[in-house]
Amino acid sequence: MASIKEESEDIKVEDAVGVNQEDDEEQTDLMPLKEESEVLDEMEEKDHDIVTEEKSETISSRKSNFTCQQCGKCFSTKGNLKLHMDIHTGEKPYACQQCGRCFTKKGALKSHMSIHTKEKPYTCPQCGNCFTQQGSFNRHMRVHTGEKPYTCKLCGKSFTTKLNLKYHMNSHTGETPFTCDQCGRSFRHKVTLKRHMKVHLSENSFMCHQCEISFSDSKNLKNHVITHTGEKPYMCLQCGKTCANNTNLGVHMRIHTGEKPFTCPQCGKSFRFIGNFQAHIRVHTGERPYTCLECDESFSYQRDLKRHLLTHSGKEV
Known part of the structure; x- marks a missing residue:
């Protein structure tokens, strides 16, 4: 009889802290901007980003000295190769002292800290909007300038962000990376999946006004809203871990009790x-x-x- 290892099958109850980016960023783009966690993930995996056509020749000639033995990517310096290797090893040496989240790069940790400090040092000189991260500020400025620096090499269409170019490439490759966990149907874009998920919810569902995700009851909506505020009021007295709700804390306690x-x-x-x-x-x-x-x-x-x-x-x- 086949057996299932509990360790490999554990469903971890995570208190994900989702922090929305500024609402007015990149309103003209086809796809919504990434949330803070996605922005940081992109920073950690920036070596895998799509290279624009006009820069590809320069970059390919520069990245030729240090090669990753696992995936074949080349880099101009040993330091860049070492940073890239963290993607394969999973090593995340930079930890946030306030919430414990870890990152592969020091820059990603620094950007993450703005969540806790609420600091918004980047101000748009044209409209006065403020941003916590320089990347968000740079993307916002393209709303005013109309700049679209990321170009598809297959059809020539240009985009304001790398993420939108990446999503666009799915139309050429046929890739549908966003899958509905209820029916298995997959989609090219995250926003299409979100729209589809409403099919599985009742007509009288409860919707989050910040991200428009819907829930079947008010309790689930209330627990979800905490992911925007970052509030974790329930603390484990044994290890200090904080949870967004009492249910998650109860599940966490089984680690200590062995229940x-x-x-x-x-x-x-x-x-x-x-x-x-x-x-x-x-x-x-x-x-x-x-x-x-x-x-x-x-x-x-x-x-x-x-x-x-x-x-x-x-x-x-």
Whole structure:
């Protein structure tokens, strides 16, 4: 009988702190700007960004001395190669002293700190809007200048941000990286997925006025709103970890108490989290609730469906 390792299947209850970027940034773009966490992720993976056509020749000639043995990317200095390797190793040596979040680059940590300080040192000289990060300020300025420095090499269309160019490239490659976790349908753009998710919600749903995500009840909406404010009022007295709500704190406490309240009626194995328990039950029932809409193949786990969907997009698994 196949067994499921609890450690590998653990569904972690995370208190994600989502901080919206300034509302007035890049209103003219087809895609919405990234939230703070996405901006930092982009900074940490900037070596993987799409290179614009006019700069590609210069950059390729410069990045020729130091080569990554894992993916083949080349860099002009040993220091840049070392920073890039953090992507493969997962090492994040720069930790925020206030919330514990870790980053691969010192610059990403510095940008993150503006969340805690509320400092907005970058002011637009034309309209007076203020920004916490220089990247946000630079993108905003293009609203006034009309500059679109990122050009698609396949069709010549230009964009104000790298992210919008990246999304646009999906129209050429056919890649649909945003997948609905309820029905498995995938989309090219995040905003399209958000719009689709409303299909699964009731007509009388509760909507967040900051990001327009909807929820089936007011309690879930209230818990979600905390992700915008960053509030974590529930603290673990044993380790000091703070949680956004009492439910998450209760789940966290099982780590200290060793409690495993979910027991399989067929084999007696116990689990700390209900998600692990439900996944384990499928070993006995053979249930495959995640179905590909393109070929009708079904999977026991959502991660397996996501991996399978890449075969339809043409992306190497």
